[in-house]
Amino acid sequence: MDKTRPDTVAAPRRFPLREVVLFAALLLAVLGVYAVMGAAYSTRMLVEAACYAILALGLTIQWGYAGQFNAGVMGFVALGGFCAMTFSVPVNEAFWGSELPGELGRVLLTMVAAALVVFGATRLDRLGVPKALRTLIAVVLAMVLYLVVINALRDVTDQIEARAGFIGGLGLPVGVGWIVGGALAGGVGYFIGRVCLGLRSDYLAIATLGIAEIIKAFLKNSDWLTRGTATVSPLPWPVPAPAEVGFTLARALYLSVTAVMIAVIFFLLTRAYYAPWGRMIRAIRDNEVSAAAMGKDINRRRLEIFVLGCILMGIGGAALASFNSLFDPQGYLPLNHTFLVLVMVILGGPGNNLGTLFGAVTVYIIWIMSGPIALYLMELAVTLGQASFGWEAPTNLDSRALQARVFVIGLLITLVLRFAPKGLLPEKVIHHG
Structure with missing residues (x-):
C-alpha cells in the first residue's frame, strides 16, 4: 500500500470562468435596472433581494447540504416578521x-x-x-x-x-427582534424536526407546508397579538429612516446592514461546509446507511441542519418585515415566500453558497422587473394594434402585467430544470481517496 497517497484527491485549480461570467452579467443587469428605474427603486430591490438571499441560504443548507425538502419556508419567514414587529413596535x-x-x-x-x-x-x-x-x-x-x-x-x-x-410591542432595538426571530424560528423548527424528520422527503414537504399554513392562520386570527388583517405599521428600522435622510440613502444604509449579515453567514457556512461537520452532513445525505454504519447519529445531525436553516429563515423574515415597515400576516404567501425561494436555490445550485447568492439576486430581479417589462410590451402591442387594426385598449393591463411574473418564473424554472438540473453553479464535490 502506498502510504504517501493523500486522503483527499483535489481537483486541479482552474480559473473560475463560469462564476466570473455569470456575476459580470448579473452586475450589468443591476446597473441596467439602476439606469432605467432610478437609484431609490433599484436600491429597494437590492435590499429585498438581500433578505431573500438569507432565506435562500437557509434553504440551501437544508436541501443542498442534507437533502431535506422544506416546503414551509413561509411559516418561518412569518415567525421572523412577527418577532421583528413584537420587539420593535412602541409599547401600548x-x-x-x-x-x-x-x-x-x-x-x-x-x-x-x-x-x-x-x-x-x-x-x-x-x-x-x-x-x-x-x-x-x-x-x-x-x-x-x-x-x-x-x-x-x-x-x-x-x-x-x-x-x-392589541398588546403592542416592547419598544426594544430592532436587532433584538431579528435575533429573537431567528431563535423562535429555530425553536419551532426543532419541535417540527423531532416529529417530521423521520418522514420521507415527500411526506416531509407536505408536513412542513401544512405547518406553515397553521402558523399563518394563527398569526392572522390572533388580533390581540398581531392585529390580524388590520396589520401593524410602521415598523422601526435599524438605520435612519427615509424621513430623516431620504429614500435612497436610507435604503443604501439598510442594504449595507444586510450585506454585512450575508457576508458573516456566508463565511460561517463556507467554513462549516469544508469542515468535518459539513463532510459528515453530506455523507448522511448521499448514503445514510453507510453513515449510520460508521457510527454517526443520523437523526441528531439532520435535526441540527434543519434547525440551522430555520434560524436563517427567521432572521431573513425579520429583516424583510422591518424593511417593508409592515407586518401583515395575510401578506405571507406560499408563492412569494416559499416557491420563489425554492426557485432561487434551484437556479443557483443547491449546496453551493455562492450559487445560492447568485440565484437569489437574479431571480428577484427577474421577479420584480418582469412586471414593468410585460406592461411595456403590452402597451406597445396595444398601441400598434390600435394604429393598425383599430383595437380597443383593455383597462386592466397593470394586473395582467403582474400576472406575467408567475409565467416568467415558471418558464425560468422549466428551462433550468431542462438544461441545468444542478443549477448554474453546481455544488463542487471534493472526492476522497
Whole structure:
C-alpha cells in the first residue's frame, strides 16, 4: 500500500470562468435596472433581494447540504416578521397600564401547567399503569384542559381587543427582534424536526407546508397579538429612516446592514461546509446507511441542519418585515415566500453558497422587473394594434402585467430544470481517496 497517497484527491485549480461570467452579467443587469428605474427603486430591490438571499441560504443548507425538502419556508419567514414587529413596535400603554397583562399572564401560566399535567399523564406507565389506560387518561385530560384554557384565553383576548386593540410591542432595538426571530424560528423548527424528520422527503414537504399554513392562520386570527388583517405599521428600522435622510440613502444604509449579515453567514457556512461537520452532513445525505454504519447519529445531525436553516429563515423574515415597515400576516404567501425561494436555490445550485447568492439576486430581479417589462410590451402591442387594426385598449393591463411574473418564473424554472438540473453553479464535490 502506498502510504504517501493523500486522503483527499483535489481537483486541479482552474480559473473560475463560469462564476466570473455569470456575476459580470448579473452586475450589468443591476446597473441596467439602476439606469432605467432610478437609484431609490433599484436600491429597494437590492435590499429585498438581500433578505431573500438569507432565506435562500437557509434553504440551501437544508436541501443542498442534507437533502431535506422544506416546503414551509413561509411559516418561518412569518415567525421572523412577527418577532421583528413584537420587539420593535412602541409599547401600548392602553394594554400595559391596565390589569390585562396580569390576567393574560395567569392564563399563560395555566396553559403551561396544563401542558405539564398532560405530559405527566403520558408517563403514567412508569408507575405501572397499563399503556392503553395511560393513553386514554392523557387524551381525556388534554381535551378537558384544552377547553378550560381556551375559554379563559378567549375571555382575556376579547377584553384586550376591546380595550387596547392589541398588546403592542416592547419598544426594544430592532436587532433584538431579528435575533429573537431567528431563535423562535429555530425553536419551532426543532419541535417540527423531532416529529417530521423521520418522514420521507415527500411526506416531509407536505408536513412542513401544512405547518406553515397553521402558523399563518394563527398569526392572522390572533388580533390581540398581531392585529390580524388590520396589520401593524410602521415598523422601526435599524438605520435612519427615509424621513430623516431620504429614500435612497436610507435604503443604501439598510442594504449595507444586510450585506454585512450575508457576508458573516456566508463565511460561517463556507467554513462549516469544508469542515468535518459539513463532510459528515453530506455523507448522511448521499448514503445514510453507510453513515449510520460508521457510527454517526443520523437523526441528531439532520435535526441540527434543519434547525440551522430555520434560524436563517427567521432572521431573513425579520429583516424583510422591518424593511417593508409592515407586518401583515395575510401578506405571507406560499408563492412569494416559499416557491420563489425554492426557485432561487434551484437556479443557483443547491449546496453551493455562492450559487445560492447568485440565484437569489437574479431571480428577484427577474421577479420584480418582469412586471414593468410585460406592461411595456403590452402597451406597445396595444398601441400598434390600435394604429393598425383599430383595437380597443383593455383597462386592466397593470394586473395582467403582474400576472406575467408567475409565467416568467415558471418558464425560468422549466428551462433550468431542462438544461441545468444542478443549477448554474453546481455544488463542487471534493472526492476522497
